[in-house]
Amino acid sequence: DAKTTQPDSMESTEGETVHLPCSHATISGNEYIYWYRQVPLQGPEYVTHGLQQNTTNSMAFLAIASDRKSSTLILPHVSLRDAAVYHCILRVAGYQNFYFGKGTSLTVIP
Amino acid sequence: NAGVIQTPRHKVTGKGQEATLWCEPISGHSAVFWYRQTIVQGLEFLTYFRNQAPIDDSGMPKERFSAQMPNQSHSTLKIQSTQPQDSAVYLCASSPGLGGAEQFFGPGTRLTVL
Numbered sequence: 001d002a003k004t005t006q007p008d009s010m011e012s013t014e015g016e017t018v019h020l021p022c023s024h025a026t027i028s029g030n031e032y033i034y035w036y037r038q039v040p041l042q043g044p045e046y047v048t049h050g051l052q053q054n055t056t057n058s059m060a061f062l063a064i065a066s067d068r069k070s071s072t073l074i075l076p077h078v079s080l081r082d083a084a085v086y087h088c089i090l091r092v093a094g095y096q097n098f099y100f101g102k103g104t105s106l107t108v109i110p
Numbered sequence: 111n112a113g114v115i116q117t118p119r120h121k122v123t124g125k126g127q128e129a130t131l132w133c134e135p136i137s138g139h140s141a142v143f144w145y146r147q148t149i150v151q152g153l154e155f156l157t158y159f160r161n162q163a164p165i166d167d168s169g170m171p172k173e174r175f176s177a178q179m180p181n182q183s184h185s186t187l188k189i190q191s192t193q194p195q196d197s198a199v200y201l202c203a204s205s206p207g208l209g210g211a212e213q214f215f216g217p218g219t220r221l222t223v224l
Contacts, residue, residue: 041218044153044203097158102155
């Protein structure tokens with residue numbers, strides 16, 4: 001069962017920085033926060049994940065609240081290629097399977 | 111690295127027929143997962159294997175659905191007596207199998223049951 005809450009949709013303009021919020025008020029201490037994104041006709045693509053500390057990679061910056069009850073995926077300078085459904089998922093350490101929610105559909109306007 | 115390969119990409123069956131979907135995981139990955147995606151339900155976990163052994167099939171419908179992994183290079187999802195409600199995109203993913211490892215998804219097989 002999905003334990004995260006995300007807005008159904010968000011819109012941004014090319015070149016802007018986008019903040020995608022995710023609420024996980026009942027997160028457990030051993031649950032990691034994962035972000036995946038999916039474009040039509042393709043499978044989900046890994047974006048990033050974290051446990052407690054903020055993380056960054058070439059795709060995005062993940063900001064995790066100090067109480068871990070929420071997180072924000074930050075996409076700098078979005079392009080049209082970043083338009084996708086972004087899924088915020090919790091997964092217990094050592095477990096393998098993911099439980100996806102509906103995610104946030106990000107529209108990027110030229 | 112070709113990524114996860116799924117065949118066929120599209121399959122159309124008549125109601126009551128059998129459908130077999132194939133997945134070739136990334137070489138060296140020990141965990142294979144099956145998911146089903148529909149507009150209404152979103153992306154649902156079905157089952158997964160680790161080192162070819164079934165680990166968790168809690169998402170699999172109890173009737174008509176079965177999954178196997180006869181060797182480390184492929185897995186199959188079989189649906190017997192297909193029904194229109196089985197129409198969905200079936201996604202396969204693989205991972206190195208380490209705890210917390212990310213999953214790499216294939217492009218999916220779109221199954222349409224008429």
